[in-house]
Amino acid sequence: MIPVPHILALSAILFTIGVTGVIVRRNAIVVFMCIELMLNAVNLSFVGFAYGMESMVGVMFVFFILVVAAAEAVVGLAIMLEIFRMRNTLNVDEFNLLKW
Amino acid sequence: MLIFFYLFAAAAVLLALGLIVLRSPVYCAMSLVGTFLCVAAIFLLLGNEFVAAIQVLIYAGAIMVLFLFVIMLLNLRAEVGKPMHIGVPQLLGVAIAVGILAQLISVFFSAAAKLGPLGEYSGQRVAEEGSLAIVGKLLLTEYVVPFEIISVLLMIAVMGAVVLAKRRPQQHVEEGS
Numbered sequence: 001m002i003p004v005p006h007i008l009a010l011s012a013i014l015f016t017i018g019v020t021g022v023i024v025r026r027n028a029i030v031v032f033m034c035i036e037l038m039l040n041a042v043n044l045s046f047v048g049f050a051y052g053m054e055s056m057v058g059v060m061f062v063f064f065i066l067v068v069a070a071a072e073a074v075v076g077l078a079i080m081l082e083i084f085r086m087r088n089t090l091n092v093d094e095f096n097l098l099k100w
Numbered sequence: 101m102l103i104f105f106y107l108f109a110a111a112a113v114l115l116a117l118g119l120i121v122l123r124s125p126v127y128c129a130m131s132l133v134g135t136f137l138c139v140a141a142i143f144l145l146l147g148n149e150f151v152a153a154i155q156v157l158i159y160a161g162a163i164m165v166l167f168l169f170v171i172m173l174l175n176l177r178a179e180v181g182k183p184m185h186i187g188v189p190q191l192l193g194v195a196i197a198v199g200i201l202a203q204l205i206s207v208f209f210s211a212a213a214k215l216g217p218l219g220e221y222s223g224q225r226v227a228e229e230g231s232l233a234i235v236g237k238l239l240l241t242e243y244v245v246p247f248e249i250i251s252v253l254l255m256i257a258v259m260g261a262v263v264l265a266k267r268r269p270q271q272h273v274e275e276g277s
Contacts, residue, residue, distance in 0.1 A: 070158055
């Protein structure tokens with residue numbers, strides 16, 4: 001039996017690496033990949049809890065999170081393509097369309 | 101089994117670090133694929149072969165191929181050569197992330213201390229019936245409404261992506277002329 005706190009600690013570390021990437025990196029696609037990493041870390045914690053509590057609810061949540069992650073990736077990448085066509089860059093510091 | 105867990109955990113953390121350190125987006129994507137595969141192996145060790153399979157199929161397969169296609173479509177070579185800029189904002193960001201890590205670990209360890217087997221799906225029962233059979237049964241009984249709603253969500257996402265990524269007519273005329 002794998003100790004549940006260790007699974008949760010791994011999930012916390014992966015989530016933190018994702019947060020660091022979102023803050024530090026300036027390339028929009030890499031920022032987006034870091035968000036995917038964070039979603040995956042949350043999935044890992046759900047499965048860890050389901051494993052420790054002998055329940056299936058966590059696994060169902062993972063299923064729904066996966067679908068939402070896929071939808072988010074599709075729409076987000078379409079938006080990114082559109083921004084790249086408009087601005088010709090993927091540096092998140094230069095996306096200031098909503099600033100005034 | 102424990103050794104394999106720590107092995108895959110270390111590999112997942114190292115590859116995830118590669119995601120934020122490497123400069124080329126393609127290398128970042130490859131390193132993220134590696135992380136997803138390691139996490140899928142951990143799901144397998146936890147006795148959840150269904151989640152491991154959809155992790156490999158959807159995350160490491162579909163989503164990352166989508167990312168690679170977008171990287172290929174957008175010419176990002178200009179940004180590859182630049183060294184990583186480390187200034188005060190970056191260090192502040194790392195400090196914030198470490199704070200979040202400390203908070204998460206403290207919360208997880210306090211909750212995990214109280215955690216016990218509450219549900220009816222023990223590891224033995226899951227192994228006997230197969231996690232795919234249990235997930236399928238639950239999806240079509242207890243969770244049938246969310247299941248239908250996410251199918252609508254997926255359809256909306258596909259339509260939204262098509263509308264967003266489609267070339268505008270006036271752009272088309274400009275490029276054609």
